[in-house]
Each structure stands twice: as C-alpha cells, then as structure tokens.
Amino acid sequence: MVKFFNSLTRKKEDFMPHGDHVKMYSCGPTVYSYPHIGNMRAYLFMDNIRRVLKYNGYKLDGVINITDVGHLTSDADEGEDKMMVASQREHKSPWEIAKFYTEIFMQEVKRLNIDMPEHVVPATSVIKDIIAFVQGLLDKGYAYQTSKGIYFDINKFPGYGKLGGAVDQKKAGARIDVDDEKHSPYDFVLWVKAPKEHIMQWDSPWGRGYPGWHIECSVIGNKFLGEYIDIHTGGVDHKTIHHENEIAQSDSLCAHQVVKFWMHVEFLQVDGGKMGKSLNNMYRLDDLKNKGFDPEDFRYFYFMAHYSKQQNFTFEALKGAQNSLKAFKMAVRSHKNGQSNACESQLENYRQEFLDAVNDDLNMPKALAVCQKVLKEEKSEQIYQLMMEFNKILGFDFEEKAENKIPQEIEDLAKQRWQAKQNRDFAKADSMREELAKKGYVVKDSKDGYVIEKAW
Ligand code: AMP
Ligand code: ZN
Numbered sequence: 001m002v003k004f005f006n007s008l009t010r011k012k013e014d015f016m017p018h019g020d021h022v023k024m025y026s027c028g029p030t031v032y033s034y035p036h037i038g039n040m041r042a043y044l045f046m047d048n049i050r051r052v053l054k055y056n057g058y059k060l061d062g063v064i065n066i067t068d069v070g071h072l073t074s075d076a077d078e079g080e081d082k083m084m085v086a087s088q089r090e091h092k093s094p095w096e097i098a099k100f101y102t103e104i105f106m107q108e109v110k111r112l113n114i115d116m117p118e119h120v121v122p123a124t125s126v127i128k129d130i131i132a133f134v135q136g137l138l139d140k141g142y143a144y145q146t147s148k149g150i151y152f153d154i155n156k157f158p159g160y161g162k163l164g165g166a167v168d169q170k171k172a173g174a175r176i177d178v179d180d181e182k183h184s185p186y187d188f189v190l191w192v193k194a195p196k197e198h199i200m201q202w203d204s205p206w207g208r209g210y211p212g213w214h215i216e217c218s219v220i221g222n223k224f225l226g227e228y229i230d231i232h233t234g235g236v237d238h239k240t241i242h243h244e245n246e247i248a249q250s251d252s253l254c255a256h257q258v259v260k261f262w263m264h265v266e267f268l269q270v271d272g273g274k275m276g277k278s279l280n281n282m283y284r285l286d287d288l289k290n291k292g293f294d295p296e297d298f299r300y301f302y303f304m305a306h307y308s309k310q311q312n313f314t315f316e317a318l319k320g321a322q323n324s325l326k327a328f329k330m331a332v333r334s335h336k337n338g339q340s341n342a343c344e345s346q347l348e349n350y351r352q353e354f355l356d357a358v359n360d361d362l363n364m365p366k367a368l369a370v371c372q373k374v375l376k377e378e379k380s381e382q383i384y385q386l387m388m389e390f391n392k393i394l395g396f397d398f399e400e401k402a403e404n405k406i407p408q409e410i411e412d413l414a415k416q417r418w419q420a421k422q423n424r425d426f427a428k429a430d431s432m433r434e435e436l437a438k439k440g441y442v443v444k445d446s447k448d449g450y451v452i453e454k455a456w
Contacts, residue, residue, distance in 0.1 A: 002056055002359045004049075004231070005308060007239060007262040008163055012361055015230075015261065021061040022053050023225040025259070026117060027217060027234035027242070028064040030071045031101035032086035035108055036282040037298060037313065038268040038275050042235045044302040045265035047114040049233065051393045052358045054115075062117030063224045066105075068098035068124050069200050070192070071213040075241040077189050081210075084199065094200050098122070108285055111295040113395045119224050123216035126223060127202050130211045133219045133253060134190045142252040143190055146181035150191040150206060153183050157248045163262060164240035188245050190215050214245035221258070222250065232259045239264050265307045272312055283313070291315060296396055297322040303364040303394070325396070330451070331375040332387045332398050338379030340448045347386055350374045354390055367393070379449035406452050410436065414443050414452050421445070 002015040017023070026046045029035055050060055073079030083094040090097060102122070109116060123130075134150055137143040142156050154160045179185070189212035194201040201208045221229055234243060243262060250258040267274075270281040285295050301321035305311040350370065357366035371390060377383050391398065400406065406414075417432035436443060442455050 002052065003361055004261055004263060005361050006260075007264050008259075013261070017058065017230045018228040018260065021059045022231065023229045024050070024053075024060060024062040024117065024231040024233070025217070025221045025225060025229050026062065026064045026232075027238055028066050028120070029101075029105050030067040030082050031098045031105060032071075032082040033101065034284050035101075035105050036275060036284055037288070038235075038270075038282075040108065040112060040285070040298065041268040041302060041307075041311065042233075042265050043109055043114050044112065044299065045263075045307050046117075046233050047112075047395070048302075048307070048362050048364065048393075049231065049263065050115045050117075051395065052362060055355075055358065055393050060118065061225060063119045063121060063220055064117045065216055065220045066098070066102055066120060066122040067213065067216065068102070068122045069094070070123065070211045070216070075213070075238075077212065081198075081200075087199065098124070111285055112299055113296075113397070115395070121220045121224065123211065123220070124200075126216065126219055127211070129223050130215055130219045131191075131202075131204050133215065133222065133249070134211075135205065136253050137190065137249065140252065142248075144183065145206060146179070147193070148179070148181065149189050149193045149209065149212070151182055151187040152190055152245070152248055152252075154186050154188070154248060155184055157252055159251065160248050161244060163244050163247060188212065188214060188241075190249070214242055215249060217242075217246050218249040218253075221246075222253075227254045227256070227258060229259045231261045231263055233263045233265070236264045236266055266310045268311050268313055270313045288318065293318055293322055297325055299395065300325040300328075303368055306365060307362060328371070328375075329396065329398055332384065333400070334446075334449065334451045335375070335377075335379050335381065335384035335387065338381050338384065338449050340378035340380040342377060342380040342382040342386075346377075347382060350386060351389070358393055379446065406441070406454075410439060410441050410452060413439075414441070414450065417443065418445075418450055 003012050004015050005012045026043075029039060046064070050062060053060060069081070069083055071082045073082055073085065083097060086097045087094045092100070134143065137152065138145070138150065143150050143152050191204060191206060191211055192209050193207055194209045198210070201210050221232070232243070232246075247259070269275070270283065273279070275282045285298065288295070288298060297318055298321070301313070301318055304321060350373070354367055354370045357363045357370055360366070367390070371387065374383060374386060388398075413432060413436055417429050417436070420429040420432060433443060436452075437455065440455050442453050443450050444453065
C-alpha cells in the first residue's frame with residue numbers, strides 16, 4: 001500500500017484513488033523567466049510520485065498548467081503581472097515571452113528525464129472555461145463584482161484556511177488591502193478588469209479583462225480531471241495562499257471536497273539560504289553543466305534528501321552526488337552478464353524492501369540504500385535486471401555514454417581472457433591482458449566476474 005503525507009490532514013495516509021486512473025494535478029511554471037534548480041526540485045517531486053504510482057501498477061491521468069497570464073509579482077493580488085514585467089524587460093510580446101520560456105521549461109524537464117503529465121495546459125487556452133467557472137461562482141453567491149473585478153468572498157467559505165492557516169498568516173504578515181469595495185481585505189481576485197493599455201485581455205460578461213492567478217488551476221483541474229482529484233502537488237510556498245484559494249474556488253463550485261491529497265515539496269536552498277536574483281545564486285541546469293555536471297547528477301542529488309525537508313544545494317554536495325552516481329552506475333553495469341546465480345527468495349526480499357521504502361511517502365534515501373545493499377551481491381545478471389526494474393523509479397541512464405562505450409572487439413577479447421583464466425591457462429590470460437592494455441583498456445577481476453575500463 002502506498003502511503004503519502006497529506007498536508008490537508010497533516011497525516012501520513014494510505015493512498016487509494018477515487019477511480020481507475022489516478023487523477024493528479026501539479027502546479028506548473030510561470031513562464032516569464034528561466035526555471036531554476038529550485039523549481040526543478042518541485043518537478044522531480046512530481047516525477048517521483050508519478051513513477052512510484054506507475055511502479056505500483058496504477059494508471060495515471062495527470063495535468064500540469066503553464067501560467068502564461070495573470071500571475072502578479074506577489075501571490076496575494078499585489079504588484080504587476082509577471083508576464084508584463086518580462087515583456088517590458090525583453091521588449092517582446094507576452095505571447096513571445098510565454099512561448100520562449102515554455103519551450104525552455106519543456107527542454108529542462110526532458111533533460112532531467114521527468115515523466116511529464118498527460119496534459120500540459122496553458123492558462124490562456126482555457127479563458128472561456130475560466131469565465132464560465134467564475135460565472136458559476138457568481139451564480140452561487142460565492143463571488144461578487146466591484147469596479148476592479150470579480151472577487152471571491154472568503155467569508156462564504158467556512159473552510160478557508162484549513163490547509164495552511166492562510167487568514168492568520170495574511171493577517172500577521174500582509175499589508176491590509178485598502179479597497180473599500182471588497183467585503184473582506186482577504187478576498188482574492190478571480191477576474192481582473194483590465195485597463196486599456198494592458199496587453200493581455202479578453203472579452204467577458206464583465207467587460208475586457210484577464211484572470212486572477214489562482215483560478216486557472218481550479219479550472220484546468222476541473223476541465224481535465226473532473227470533480228474528484230486524487231493528488232495535487234506544488235511547492236510549500238503555494239500552501240498558504242495559492243492552494244488555499246484553489247480549495248475555496250473548487251470546493252465551492254463543486255459543493256464537495258475536490259482534492260483528496262495535497263502534497264508539498266519543501267524548498268531547495270542554496271548555500272544555506274534562499275535563492276535570489278540579487279544573490280546571483282539562481283542556478284539553472286546550464287550553470288551546473290558549465291561546471292561539469294550532468295542533469296542526472298542533480299537528479300541523484302534530489303534523491304539524497306526527503307522531499308518534506310529543506311535541501312541545501314552546494315556545488316560540493318553536487319560533486320558528492322556526481323561521484324556517488326558514477327560509482328552507482330559502474331556497480332550496476334558490473335552485474336550485466338554476471339555469472340552468479342542469485343537466490344530467488346533473496347531477490348524477492350530486496351524487491352519488497354525497495355517497494356516498502358518508495359511506498360513509505362517516497363523515502364528515496366532509503367531506496368538508494370537498498371540499491372547499495374543489492375549491488376554488493378555477487379555479480380549476477382538477475383541483480384542487473386532487478387536494478388533495471390528499480391530504475392523505472394530512479395530514471396537514470398545506465399547505458400555507457402557513446403564516448404565511453406567499450407568496442408565489441410575489446411568485449412570479445414576480455415571474454416576470451418576470462419575464459420582462459422577460468423581454464424587456468426594463466427599464460428594466455430596474461431598475454432591477452434597485455435593485448436588489451438596496448439589497445440588502451442584494463443580489466444579488473446573479482447571472484448565472479450570482471451569489468452573493462454578505459455585506461456586513462
Ligand atoms: P513558479 O514558476 O514560481 O510558480 O514555481 C514553479 C514551482 O516551483 C512551484 O511549485 C514552486 O512552489 C516551486 N519552487 C519555487 N522555488 C522553489 C525552491 N527553491 N525549491 C523547491 N520548489 C520551488
Ligand atoms: Zn496552481
């Protein structure tokens with residue numbers, strides 16, 4: 001049984017989908033600048049859940065949104081629209097900005113081998129649905145109109161704040177919004193009436209305008225997954241405002257709880273602190289690449305901490321991940337074509353141990369430890385196959401890179417040498433070792449097999 005920690009109940013719970021497919025929603029990127037490695041932690045988390053569920057035999061129906069309109073520079077309806085800011089900065093239309101950064105985002109997740117949801121949906125593709133949803137909330141009395149837009153009336157939704165205590169937090173921290181027309185300062189905008197100069201705007205029953213940020217997730221979830229969503233993911237920063245608002249919108253319109261499991265990934269920190277443009281530490285995969293790291297090294301790094309804990313990124317720690325991954329891959333490959341016969345019941349025990357770890361709220365550090373234990377077994381093709389099975393979750397590329405690939409001629413020679421050694425023809429084995437060395441390869445023997453490496 002898969003167990004996940006549910007932020008809503010603040011408990012680890014058994015996971016059971018509502019229907020025959022797991023309906024999963026993930027808050028996606030605001031496509032106004034390059035995604036950084038902190039964002040990537042959130043999508044690796046999504047990938048992790050998806051792969052673990054698939055490994056358990058579930059079929060998935062997943063959605064991720066692309067925020068290409070309406071996200072203000074603060075989550076609480078303040079500041080300028082992030083897309084507009086980028087558009088002015090880069091002298092491009094918001095559409096060009098969105099297209100450019102959406103493509104970058106898609107490339108980045110591909111580089112990390114992230115298993116993407118079945119639907120990738122830009123907010124601007126569902127404007128009609130957004131209008132209908134907002135109209136629904138107005139009709140049911142959950143929303144009201146002012147001269148600035150349509151607002152959600154949080155006092156009409158008694159459950160407001162159940163996820164993260166948003167009202168208290170906002171009371172404590174936020175500036176009080178001095179808008180006399182609002183019923184409560186904490187009411188949030190569903191639809192913004194746009195001034196003429198605002199570039200992105202659409203017709204609506206309330207005049208020209210554009211959607212508030214929170215509404216797109218409720219609408220896209222409803223349109224693509226329906227009224228019962230099994231899992232909703234995002235970073236912890238979204239818990240207190242964005243997700244609270246999503247719950248208010250969706251549960252009010254559907255008149256029942258829409259999302260069962262709310263799952264949040266803690267933040268990636270850099271050098272023990274926050275990432276920030278001014279701190280010059282908002283690293284991207286390319287920054288890692290320039291320092292000699294593969295996206296896979298970052299993938300391994302992700303697995304080294306539990307998602308519910310903050311993880312501290314340093315290049316030193318990434319170097320550690322890189323070394324561990326290198327050793328891990330070599331160990332896995334050393335089992336390929338291994339001659340020992342692994343014990344079936346032992347394999348089954350390992351399989352269970354690995355499953356228990358990943359099913360225990362994605363305990364990936366423990367799952368990696370199980371792998372390490374498995375790899376210490378005598379060289380066996382069955383162990384290799386078992387690792388390939390585990391790799392459905394890990395998602396690494398265990399194939400040798402083309403430049404490191406051992407040519408067939410060398411493979412054959414090494415095999416003959418191993419045979420000679422098994423036949424106790426040590427003179428022949430030694431001369432073949434020399435021949436291999438001349439061709440630039442070394443063979444390292446263990447009692448049950450050998451590995452070929454390039455001599456440097
Ligand atoms: P955004 O594009 O700002 O909406 O962020 C996209 C996703 O990345 C959201 O789920 C955020 O919660 C998440 N996120 C942003 N910064 C970090 C970070 N430092 N660590 C982990 N997740 C993050
Ligand atoms: Zn969202």
